[in-house]
Structures are given as C-alpha cells and as structure tokens.
Amino acid sequence: MGLLIQDKQVVVPGEILAQGMDYLPGHGTYRDGDNIKSTRLGLLNVEGRALKIVPLKGAYLPRKGDTIIGRVDDIAFSGWRFNINSAYPAMLSMKDGTHEFVARGADLTRYYKLQEYVVAKIINVTSQNLVDLTVKGPGLKKLGPGRIIMVTPAKVPRIIGKQGSMVTLIKEHTQTQITVGQNGIVWINGKEPKKEAIAVQAIELINQQAHVGGLTDRIKEFLEKRVPMPKTTKKVEEPKKEDTEVKQ
Amino acid sequence: MNLQIQNHIKQSLDQQARVDGRKLDEFRDLTIEKGVSQTAEGSARVILGETEVIAGVKMSVGEPYPDTPEDGSLMVGAELLPMSSPNFEPGPPSIWAIEIARVVDRGIRESKAIDTKKLCIKKGEKIWLVAVDIITINDDGNLLDAAGIATLAALQDAVFPTYVDGEIDYKKKTKTKLPLSKLPIPVTVYKIGDNLLVDPVSEEEESVDARLTVTTTEKGQICAMQKGGDAPLTIEEIDKMCTLAQKRASELRKKL
Numbered sequence: 001m002g003l004l005i006q007d008k009q010v011v012v013p014g015e016i017l018a019q020g021m022d023y024l025p026g027h028g029t030y031r032d033g034d035n036i037k038s039t040r041l042g043l044l045n046v047e048g049r050a051l052k053i054v055p056l057k058g059a060y061l062p063r064k065g066d067t068i069i070g071r072v073d074d075i076a077f078s079g080w081r082f083n084i085n086s087a088y089p090a091m092l093s094m095k096d097g098t099h100e101f102v103a104r105g106a107d108l109t110r111y112y113k114l115q116e117y118v119v120a121k122i123i124n125v126t127s128q129n130l131v132d133l134t135v136k137g138p139g140l141k142k143l144g145p146g147r148i149i150m151v152t153p154a155k156v157p158r159i160i161g162k163q164g165s166m167v168t169l170i171k172e173h174t175q176t177q178i179t180v181g182q183n184g185i186v187w188i189n190g191k192e193p194k195k196e197a198i199a200v201q202a203i204e205l206i207n208q209q210a211h212v213g214g215l216t217d218r219i220k221e222f223l224e225k226r227v228p229m230p231k232t233t234k235k236v237e238e239p240k241k242e243d244t245e246v247k248q
Numbered sequence: 249m250n251l252q253i254q255n256h257i258k259q260s261l262d263q264q265a266r267v268d269g270r271k272l273d274e275f276r277d278l279t280i281e282k283g284v285s286q287t288a289e290g291s292a293r294v295i296l297g298e299t300e301v302i303a304g305v306k307m308s309v310g311e312p313y314p315d316t317p318e319d320g321s322l323m324v325g326a327e328l329l330p331m332s333s334p335n336f337e338p339g340p341p342s343i344w345a346i347e348i349a350r351v352v353d354r355g356i357r358e359s360k361a362i363d364t365k366k367l368c369i370k371k372g373e374k375i376w377l378v379a380v381d382i383i384t385i386n387d388d389g390n391l392l393d394a395a396g397i398a399t400l401a402a403l404q405d406a407v408f409p410t411y412v413d414g415e416i417d418y419k420k421k422t423k424t425k426l427p428l429s430k431l432p433i434p435v436t437v438y439k440i441g442d443n444l445l446v447d448p449v450s451e452e453e454e455s456v457d458a459r460l461t462v463t464t465t466e467k468g469q470i471c472a473m474q475k476g477g478d479a480p481l482t483i484e485e486i487d488k489m490c491t492l493a494q495k496r497a498s499e500l501r502k503k504l
Contacts, residue, residue, distance in 0.1 A: 071250075115250040145252040145259075147267065147451075193260030197269035 007046040010056075010211070011038045017051050028053030042154075043211055056211060060086045060153040060183040062131045066122045069143070069181030070133065072112045080112050082120070082133060085150065085183040090131035092120060097135055117143040117187060119179055143179065146189030149200055151207040153184035158210040159203060166206065166216060173223040174199040198226045254455040261443045267452060268297075272445040273492055278503055280397065282405040287418070290406025290426065294398040297449065298388035300332075303398035304381050305406040305426070309416060312368070312375040320367020320375045324353035326382040326395060333387035333450075349382065351434060351474045352396045355463035359432035359471035362403070366427040369411070376408070378426065389449040392461055396434035401504055403428050431501050432471050434463040435493035439479060444488060446496055460486065462493035466501065470494075 003018045005011055017029060018036045025031045028040040029051050038044070042055035062068075062084060070082030070090055079093040094102050098111050112118060119140050120133040135141065151159060159180055160167050171178050176190035176199045186203060190196030202219055209215060257267060264272060276297030285291035288304035312319060326349040328336040336342070341349075356362060367376040380402060382395045406426040410417045438448050439458040448456065458477035464470055470490060475481065481489070 116252075117250065145256040147253060147256060148250075189256070193263050193265035194269065196260070197265060197267065200267070201269060 003046065003051075005044050007044060008213075009044050010042070011044050011053065012041055013037075013039055017044060022049065024050045026050040026052030028055060055154050057152050058154050060084070062086055062088060062090065062122055062125050062129070062183075064122055064125050066182040067119065067140070068122060068133075068183040069117055069119055069148075069179065069185035069187055070183075071185075072114050072116050072118065075108045075112075075114065080108065082118070084131065084133075085153070085181075085185050086131075088129045088131055090120075090122070090133045092118070092133040092135065096123070096133065099136075112142060117148060117185075119143060119181065119187075143187050144189070146177070146187050147196065147200065149186050149188065149203060151184045151186055151203065152210075153182065155207050155210040156180060156182055156184060158215065159186070159206050161216065166219065169216070169220065170199050170202050170223065173227050173229060174202070178203075195227055198223070253451075257452060257455055258441045261440055261445070261452075264443075266445070267449060270447075272443060273496070275447045275496060275500070276449075278397070278500065280401050280503055282401055288402075289409060289418075289421070290402045290404070292398050292401030292405055293385075294394050294401060296390060296394045296397075296447065298386060299390060299394050300385035301391065301394040301398045302383045302385060303395070303402040304383075305402045306379045306381070307406070307409060307416075307426075308377050308379070309369065309374055309411065309414075310377045312372060316364075317372035318368045318375075319364035320362075320378060321364070322353065322357060322362060322378045322380070324349045324356070324380045324382065324399065326352070326384075328384050328387070328391075332384040336384075336387070347474070347476070348392050348395050351392060351461050351463075351472065352380075352382065352399050354472040354474070355396060355432040355434050356399070356403070359430050359463065359465050359469070361428055361430040361432050361465075363427040363429060374414075378403075378406075387450065389451075389453040390436065390447045392436050393434055393447065396463070397500060397504070400428075400431055400433065404504065430465045431504055432463045432465050433497040433500050433504075434461050434472070435496045435500070436461040437489035437492050439477070439481065439485065439489075444485065444492065446492065460489045460493075462490050462497075464494045464497045466498075468494050468498075 005017050015038045016035045019034055025036045029036050038053055040053045040055045042053040045052045045054050068084050070084045072080050073083045074081035079091055082090040084090045120135050121137055123134045124132040167178055174195040176188055176196055179187045279295040281293045284293045285304050289307045290305035293302045326345045328345045330336045330338050380399050408422045408424045410420040436459050438445050438456045457479035461474040463472040
C-alpha cells in the first residue's frame with residue numbers, strides 16, 4: 001500500500017506508482033482501480049498527495065501564458081502565421097503584432113518577414129487548438145542575428161534553472177545573449193563565435209543529461225574548463241534587460 | 249532560411265569559428281558499421297555526426313552491354329527518405345538524389361576500383377551486375393561524403409552469392425569478396441564567403457556559396473570531380489580544395 005516508487009525515479013508507461021487511495025493521479029498518470037499507473041516515460045514527481053510525471057521527451061503542446069519563440073511561416077490577410085515547434089501553428093494578429101496603424105492592404109512583411117524569429121506570448125488556445133500570440137509585453141520582440149537551436153520542450157525548465165540560475169551561468173561564462181522559449185526553441189547570440197559554440201554545447205549537454213542529478217555542478221565544471229570566468233569582480237556584460245527569461 | 253542567421257554564421261566563419269566549435273577543415277566523428285543487412289550481399293551504416301546513411305550492395309546475373317562483352321556492370325542509386333529531412337519529399341528521385349548517386353558512381357567507375365573483368369561469367373552472355381543502393385536515415389549536412397564512404401564500406405563488405413547452373417542462391421553466400429582494388433573517397437569542400445570548409449552541418453550547408461567534390465585514390469590521384477553551387481571558384485581556390493580533399497580522404501581511408 002501507499003507509494004511504491006520513490007520521488008524522482010524513472011518510470012515507464014503502465015508502471016504502478018502507488019496503491020490505495022492515499023495518493024491522487026496528476027499529469028501523466030491515471031487511476032486503475034486501486035492503483036495509480038503511469039502513462040509516460042519520465043520522472044515521478046510527488047507533490048504532497050498528488051503524483052505527476054515529468055516526461056523525458058515529448059512534443060510541445062501550446063498553453064496559455066507560455067512565452068515561446070516562433071518562426072514566421074506565412075503571412076495571412078490579417079496577420080502572421082508562426083511555426084511554434086508544435087503540431088499546431090499559431091496566429092499573430094495585426095492588433096497584437098504592432099502598435100502602428102496598418103492601412104488596408106499594407107505589406108505586412110514590413111513588420112515581420114518570412115523566416116524571422118519572434119519571442120511571443122500565447123494569449124489564447126482554443127479547444128480546437130487555434131493558438132493566438134501577442135508581442136505586446138515585456139521582453140517580447142523580434143529576434144536579431146544569432147543562432148537557433150532546438151531542445152526537448154520538457155527540458156526547458158532545467159535549461160533555465162531555478163530563477164534562471166542555469167541560463168545566467170551560461171550567459172556569464174560565455175558572454176552571450178540567450179533567450180529560451182517554452183516550446184524548446186533557443187536563440188543564442190554571442191560576441192565571440194567560439195564562446196557561442198561553447199554555450200550551444202552546454203545547452204545540448206543539459207538537454208541530454210537533464211534527468212541526471214548534480215546538473216548545475218557538471219555544467220559549471222564544463223564551462224570552467226573551456227572558458228574560465230573573467231576575473232574582474234564586476235561582470236563583464238550584465239545580461240541585458242531586454243533579454244527574455246522565461247520563468248519556470 | 250533566415251538571412252540574419254545566415255549572416256551570423258558567415259561572420260563566425262570569418263573568425264574561423266564554426267557553429268559546433270570545430271575547425272574549418274575538421275570532420276565530425278565518423279562511425280562505420282559493416283554488415284548491417286542480412287539480405288544484402290554487402291552493407292554498411294555510416295554515421296557522421298548526426299548524419300546517417302546506409303548503403304547496400306545487391307548482385308545479380310545479367311547480360312553485358314554489347315560494347316563491353318567482358319565487363320560486369322555497376323549501378324548506384326540514392327534515395328532520400330522523407331523521414332531523414334524536412335526538405336525531402338516522397339516521389340521520383342530528386343535532382344539532389346541523382347547527383348549524389350552519380351558523383352559516388354563516378355568516383356568508383358573512373359578510378360576503376362572494381363575490376364569489372366572479374367565480374368564476367370561468360371563473355372558476351374553472362375556477367376555480374378552490382379547494384380548499390382544508398383539510403384539516407386538522417387540528413388545533418390554533408391550527405392554526399394557520407395554516401396560515398398558508406399558505398400565503399402558496403403562494397404568492401406560484399407561477397408558473391410552462390411551461383412550454380414544459372415541459378416543464384418542468395419541465402420548461401422560464398423567467401424569470395426567483390427574485387428575492390430582501390431578506395432576512391434569523395435570529399436566535398438564547401439565555400440562560404442571566402443572560407444573553405446569540409447563536412448558542414450545543415451545550418452552551414454544552407455549558406456553554402458559553392459562546393460567542389462574531389463574523389464581521390466590512395467595514391468592521391470584525382471579520379472572524379474563535381475562542382476555545385478552558384479558562386480564561381482578561382483584556380484587558387486580549386487587548388488586549395490583539391491589539396492584539402494586529398495588530405496581528408498587519406499584520413500578517412502584509415503577508418504574504412
């Protein structure tokens with residue numbers, strides 16, 4: 001009876017997590033008679049009486065309030081259609097895309113061109129999975145020159161770390177600007193291309209090893225080995241305010 | 249592709265830095281696994297970074313071409329599976345698939361790596377037809393070189409099936425290897441801006457201005473070439489590209 005698997009253990013679909021009525025099924029779990037079983041491959045998370053699974057991998061499902069990075073895939077009559085690394089495209093309407101007055105029939109590529117990357121916020125997801133975006137808000141903007149890498153959306157919280165600790169660590173070591181979208185798209189721009197490559201490697205390392213403990217220390221070691229922290233007491237480059245940091 | 253990202257990659261290259269931290273003239277890790285298919289006479293899987301290619305050799309008996317009654321024949325085909333890249337679609341072979349197959353074929357054919365006379369069973373009547381099929385599993389750049397290496401590895405792995413009284417028994421393999429005397433390795437040198445590099449990842453490949461595939465043998469002989477991309481190449485650049493390709497080919501040959 002009670003909990004059969006310990007917190008933070010890897011579980012497979014169908015595995016019995018707990019028996020009896022002491023626990024409640026949460027995300028990625030279901031109740032089958034007396035048992036709570038897993039529906040996903042991931043780590044078990046025990047939060048009080050609720051059990052939930054943090055999946056090891058998975059596609060991105062758009063959720064209201066998420067700050068994401070999208071790529072302009074199409075320009076429609078009244079806005080822009082974005083690829084948001086999900087099965088569903090997202091729409092950015094003219095109203096939410098710019099403060100300017102847009103005349104009828106105006107060229108919408110003036111604001112966002114095809115293939116450009118934009119940090120945007122999901123304002124609504126309908127039952128039919130129509131996704132609406134906005135770029136009105138702090139930190140939401142069009143992204144300039146840089147690189148785009150893809151990570152597993154489930155690993156995004158680990159890349160950001162507690163209160164953005166992990167991403168700040170990478171930024172300070174490699175002197176790069178990094179924006180992480182909840183949908184697993186990461187934008188990186190560094191002054192020195194060699195350090196930028198190290199930042200990319202660090203993020204890929206997190207993406208691969210997010211489920212193994214002691215991650216922060218390993219990333220720190222990885223970065224120290226390659227780019228020792230500048231010795232000045234003051235940070236060389238404060239992370240700019242406009243840099244978006246998505247909260248966990 | 250996004251122009252700003254392309255420019256960013258180009259600027260990084262001007263500072264001799266690549267997207268994954270490699271040197272410009274450095275290949276990614278190469279893994280070659282032979283004998284991956286039981287039904288093929290010879291097969292190989294090549295993993296170059298994230299790029300993955302499988303090549304298989306099938307042998308059958310047929311009639312020789314009238315102008316070469318004593319020679320066996322070689323045929324190379326490539327298929328770009330839609331699952332291996334978002335840019336590949338199902339349907340008849342694309343221009344790119346044909347180009348890969350032809351460049352790989354040309355290297356082996358023109359270097360005379362396979363002694364086609366040894367593939368003759370009866371002059372003017374029966375010869376061995378060697379068919380190589382290249383299949384892409386994942387495309388993360390430099391498919392051409394990966395395909396070339398996979399083909400050579402598969403040919404090295406290939407053995408004749410038993411052939412008695414005009415019947416082939418594919419289930420019984422003999423121990424006779426395919427007569428492969430040389431290893432013509434294609435190495436593609438890419439030009440982005442003013443920089444020459446080898447083995448690009450997809451991101452880099454999208455901003456390539458020109459490329460030159462140079463196939464060289466053990467002795468350093470150039471046996472095939474193919475130029476691609478819109479930008480022109482100067483004589484000095486071609487010179488540099490050939491030297492670089494030769495150098496990398498000799499390193500890759502050690503892994504085969």
